[in-house]
Amino acid sequence: SDPLDGWYTAEKAVYDAGGNGVTGHYTNCMGDYDYVGLTTNESTGTSAADFNSARESGTQVSVDEFEAALNSYVAPYETALNSAKVTYDQTVADQSAITAAKQTIAGCKNAYTKANNKVKKIKKINKQLAKAKKAYQKALKASRKKTSHKKKAKHKK
Incomplete structure (x- = not known):
């Protein structure tokens, strides 16, 4: 060692x-x-x-001269390394943002599916209500006709 x-x-x-x-x-x-x-x-x-x-x-060079020469030699590699690190860090951040966006999209799709299913149920209920209303109106009309016929029959007596 x-x-x-x-x-x-x-x-x-x-x-x-x-x-x-x-x-x-x-x-x-x-x-x-x-x-x-x-x-x-x-x-x-x-x-x-x-x-x-x-x-x-x-x-022959002094320690300071050697250190300066070494630093000069290493500097471009450090610059490239730092640049690569910045790119890497940004890529990691972008990946995190993409993951979060995918989760948001999945949540939105789920919410859309639930809402769409509710809309389908509401449309079905509205059709049933429309049928019931039509049947009610038909029954009401029939009831009025009956009542009207009975009144006319009473007046004739």
Whole structure:
């Protein structure tokens, strides 16, 4: 997990004890180099080392210069990533809106079906009422005729 601990400290102990074991990283660290770089990627648990003795002065950069160059290199990718995230977030929001709209549509269809069934019942009842009214009017008319015939018959007597 720590290249300095594993490649330097642990291997130095083996080297100091007579070198019975792997000591290549330690001996490399102790070689005649202009620089030794060690790094660890904590998310993957991997480590790397870089040893160099043929460094040209024109290629050396300070930490600030390296960081600026790295940030410049990474910036377009971060911009693209941020843009993709905005698009993704909008798509998720749109999908939520679509889902809500579909639920509203389903509710409206259900309400329409219920209302339409009520309208059908009302139309059926209205037909029945119209028949009943017609029958009532017919019966009333017949009753009046009977009453009228009876009155005429009484007057003749």
